[in-house]
Amino acid sequence: MSQTESPQVSVVVSACGNTRKIRKLLDALAQQTLPTAQFEAVVVDNDRPGPIRPIQDAIRDGNWPFTVRVLYEPTPGLSAGRNRGICAARGPYVAITDPDITPDPDWLQALLAAIEEEQVFAVGGRTTVEYPGGQAVTLTQSLRECHGAVDWPNRREVAVWPYWVTGCNLLFHRQTALDIGLFRTDLGRRGRWMGDCEDLEFIDRARQAGHTTLIEPDALVSHPVYRRETTLPYFLRQGAGHGVCVARMHLSVRVEPAAIQAGRAALHGACINLAAGWTFLDRSRAVEGARDLARIGAYHLERTRLRLRGRRPIALAQLPATKETTDSWT
Known part of the structure; x- marks a missing residue:
C-alpha cells in the first residue's frame, strides 16, 4: 500500500x-x-x-x-x-x-x-x-x-x-x-x-x-x-492501582456501583476472605482478600485526595439499590 x-x-x-x-x-x-x-x-x-x-x-x-x-x-x-x-x-x-x-x-x-x-x-x-x-x-x-x-x-x-x-x-x-x-x-x-x-x-x-x-x-x-x-505481590500492586483508577474515573464518568465494590459489605467480605484463607490455609482465598483490601483502601484514599484538591466527582449512576450500593461510602 x-x-x-x-x-x-x-x-x-x-x-x-x-x-x-x-x-x-x-x-x-x-x-x-x-x-x-x-x-x-x-x-x-x-x-x-x-x-x-x-x-x-x-x-x-x-x-x-x-x-x-x-x-x-x-x-x-x-x-x-x-x-x-x-x-x-x-x-x-x-x-x-x-x-x-x-x-x-x-x-x-x-x-x-x-x-x-x-x-x-x-x-x-x-x-x-x-x-x-x-x-x-x-x-x-x-x-x-x-x-x-x-x-x-x-x-x-x-x-x-x-x-x-x-x-x-x-x-x-x-x-x-x-x-x-x-x-x-x-x-x-x-x-x-x-x-x-x-x-x-x-x-x-x-x-x-x-x-x-x-x-x-x-x-x-x-x-x-x-x-x-x-503472585501475592502482583495482586497487591494490581489491587492498589485499580482502586486508585476507579476513584479517578469519578471525575469524568458515572461509575456503575457494580464496578466499585468498595463499601462496607465489600470490606467485610475482604476481611472474611483474608481471615478464613489464613485460618484454613486456603491461599487463594487469602490472596483474594488481601488484594481486595488493597483495592478498597486505595480507592478511598484517592477519593479523599481528590476531594481535598477540590476535584468534584460525577454522581454515581442511578441503578436499583442493592446492599452494596446502599452501603457504599461515596
Missing part, C-alpha cells in the same frame, strides 16, 4: 521494551484474512528517551505485506502511546491492541464486519487468557478477572455490565473518539505503576455520550499471563 492510499483500519499498538513481541504481533497481522491493503500498523515507541531505539531498529528490517509506521511518544504511559497512534492513524477505524497479543487470523475481519453491520461506535472482541508458566496460586474467579474478563456472550451483545471490553481487542470510529476525547493519561499502565481502567472509562464516557459499544465474541485474541503475575 502506498503512502497516498488510505487504509480502512489502523492497528495501533504502543510498545515499551517489547521488541521481540512486537515483531511476533506484526507476523500475526500478516496472516489476517482482511486484505493487507485495507489496514496499516501504527507502532508507537514509548521507550525511554535515548539515542538507541531498539523497537524502531527491530521493525526497520522487517518485510510485512502492509504499511508499518513507527512513531515516538516521549510521555510515558500506555494511554499516552495509544493517543499518539490514534492521532496519527490514517484509517477511519482504529483497532488497538498490545504487543504480546496473538490475534486469530479473522480478528480484524470480524471486528470490521460487526462495526459496519451494526453501525455502532465501537466493537470489542473476546480475549482468552493463557498461563504458559502455570499459576503461583490457584486463581479464584475474582483473581482471574484481574487478568481480563472471564464471562463472554455467545453472540453479539451490548458491552454493559456484566460484560466489558478489553483494551487489547477494541475497534472504534477514529473521528468519534477524537470528538469525545481519547484515553485519559492519568489512567492505564505507566512504567511499574499498575494503573488500569483507561479502556473502561473510554467506553463508559462514549456510552454516556450516547454511543454504543458491542462485544463480538468471534473476534478472538489470546493474551499470555506469566507466573509472576499470579
Whole structure:
C-alpha cells in the first residue's frame, strides 16, 4: 500500500521494551484474512528517551505485506502511546491492541464486519487468557478477572455490565473518539505503576455520550499471563492501582456501583476472605482478600485526595439499590 492510499483500519499498538513481541504481533497481522491493503500498523515507541531505539531498529528490517509506521511518544504511559497512534492513524477505524497479543487470523475481519453491520461506535472482541508458566496460586474467579474478563456472550451483545471490553481487542470510529476525547493519561499502565481502567472509562464516557459499544465474541485474541503475575505481590500492586483508577474515573464518568465494590459489605467480605484463607490455609482465598483490601483502601484514599484538591466527582449512576450500593461510602 502506498503512502497516498488510505487504509480502512489502523492497528495501533504502543510498545515499551517489547521488541521481540512486537515483531511476533506484526507476523500475526500478516496472516489476517482482511486484505493487507485495507489496514496499516501504527507502532508507537514509548521507550525511554535515548539515542538507541531498539523497537524502531527491530521493525526497520522487517518485510510485512502492509504499511508499518513507527512513531515516538516521549510521555510515558500506555494511554499516552495509544493517543499518539490514534492521532496519527490514517484509517477511519482504529483497532488497538498490545504487543504480546496473538490475534486469530479473522480478528480484524470480524471486528470490521460487526462495526459496519451494526453501525455502532465501537466493537470489542473476546480475549482468552493463557498461563504458559502455570499459576503461583490457584486463581479464584475474582483473581482471574484481574487478568481480563472471564464471562463472554455467545453472540453479539451490548458491552454493559456484566460484560466489558478489553483494551487489547477494541475497534472504534477514529473521528468519534477524537470528538469525545481519547484515553485519559492519568489512567492505564505507566512504567511499574499498575494503573488500569483507561479502556473502561473510554467506553463508559462514549456510552454516556450516547454511543454504543458491542462485544463480538468471534473476534478472538489470546493474551499470555506469566507466573509472576499470579503472585501475592502482583495482586497487591494490581489491587492498589485499580482502586486508585476507579476513584479517578469519578471525575469524568458515572461509575456503575457494580464496578466499585468498595463499601462496607465489600470490606467485610475482604476481611472474611483474608481471615478464613489464613485460618484454613486456603491461599487463594487469602490472596483474594488481601488484594481486595488493597483495592478498597486505595480507592478511598484517592477519593479523599481528590476531594481535598477540590476535584468534584460525577454522581454515581442511578441503578436499583442493592446492599452494596446502599452501603457504599461515596
